[in-house]
Amino acid sequence: MATHLFTPFRLRDVTLRNRVGVSPMCQYSSPGGLATDWHLVHLGSRAVGGAGIVFVEASAVEPRGRISPDDMGLWSDAHAEPLARIARFVESQGAVPAIQLAHAGRKGSTAAPWKGGGPIPDSEGGWPVVGPSPIPFADGWRVPEPLDTTGIASITRNFRAAAARARDAGFRFLELHAAHGYLLHSFYSPLSNRRTASSQAPHRAGKSICTMSQILSSLMASYSCRRRLPRARIFCQGWPGIRIGARSPSFVTASLIRSKHRSTAS
Numbered sequence: 200m201a202t203h204l205f206t207p208f209r210l211r212d213v214t215l216r217n218r219v220g221v222s223p224m225c226q227y228s229s230p231g232g233l234a235t236d237w238h239l240v241h242l243g244s245r246a247v248g249g250a251g252i253v254f255v256e257a258s259a260v261e262p263r264g265r266i267s268p269d270d271m272g273l274w275s276d277a278h279a280e281p282l283a284r285i286a287r288f289v290e291s292q293g294a295v296p297a298i299q300l301a302h303a304g305r306k307g308s309t310a311a312p313w314k315g316g317g318p319i320p321d322s323e324g325g326w327p328v329v330g331p332s333p334i335p336f337a338d339g340w341r342v343p344e345p346l347d348t349t350g351i352a353s354i355t356r357n358f359r360a361a362a363a364r365a366r367d368a369g370f371r372f373l374e375l376h377a378a379h380g381y382l383l384h385s386f387y388s389p390l391s392n393r394r395t396a397s398s399q400a401p402h403r404a405g406k407s408i409c410t411m412s413q414i415l416s417s418l419m420a421s422y423s424c425r426r427r428l429p430r431a432r433i434f435c436q437g438w439p440g441i442r443i444g445a446r447s448p449s450f451v452t453a454s455l456i457r458s459k460h461r462s463t464a465s
């Protein structure tokens with residue numbers, strides 16, 4: 200039977216050598232949010248193995264957005280440095296280097312899976328979490344502080360800054376984590392978003408996806424207008440199978456794709 204799996208796949212200026220993609224997979228192994236040699240080998244070996252695209256795991260855009268204390272981050276230039284090394288190596292092996300940006304929202308401040316998972320107190324390195332409404336993820340979990348307009352704007356800026364760092368570090372494909380109950384997801388689920396029109400002014404709709412669209416439009420603006428990188432596209436679930444894996448029905452993948460030849464354009 201004919202298969203397309205090992206045929207190239209083109210998305211604007213980015214061509215994957217095949218349709219095998221390595222999903223972002225949290226390793227919970229980044230002290231201070233920094234990528235280590237573990238990540239170089241873990242991701243680099245997948246590129247050597249022949250994958251078409253290799254994603255760096257969910258990378259927090261601010262420390263508060265980590266799931267666990269040793270999550271990957273991209274909230275400073277120092278974080279970009281070891282990631283740039285990984286992007287260079289992945290690309291040198293013929294795979295497209297990709298990264299996922301994330302904010303854990305009310306599911307932050309938890310222990311690594313092998314330490315039992317679940318919420319951890321400040322005394323064990325935990326931190327206050329944020330969300331659309333003061334509703335914890337589950338009994339005994341932290342109650343998120345509801346984000347006001349200023350808080351949303353600040354997180355949006357952090358997504359933008361991290362996206363710019365990812366671009367400058369050599370990543371050619373950016374994904375926003377908007378699933379698994381993390382911050383963006385929590386804004387478009389009525390289970391976690393009980394905001395009313397007045398509580399989230401100046402946004403129009405009560406249970407809207409305002410944060411998601413704010414962040415997206417902000418990133419689109421910075422990628423495709425200000426930076427003159429007309430490479431921005433949004434894909435929804437159902438687009439050809441690069442991201443292989445089961446998703447919740449409400450999952451939305453938002454991907455910004457850029458040309459490797461335009462990284463210094465301004």
Ligand SMILES: Cc1cc2nc3c(=O)[nH]c(=O)nc-3n(C[C@H](O)[C@H](O)[C@H](O)COP(=O)(O)O)c2cc1C
Pocket residue numbers: 222223224225226256257299376378443444445
């Ligand atoms: C160890 C591990 C870490 C994961 N980390 C992430 C992540 O950082 N971001 C994400 O969107 N999904 C993450 N996932 C979900 C995977 O990307 C994938 O969607 C999921 O494993 C379903 O695909 P599968 O059916 O091929 O396993 C993770 C999965 C595993 C097993």
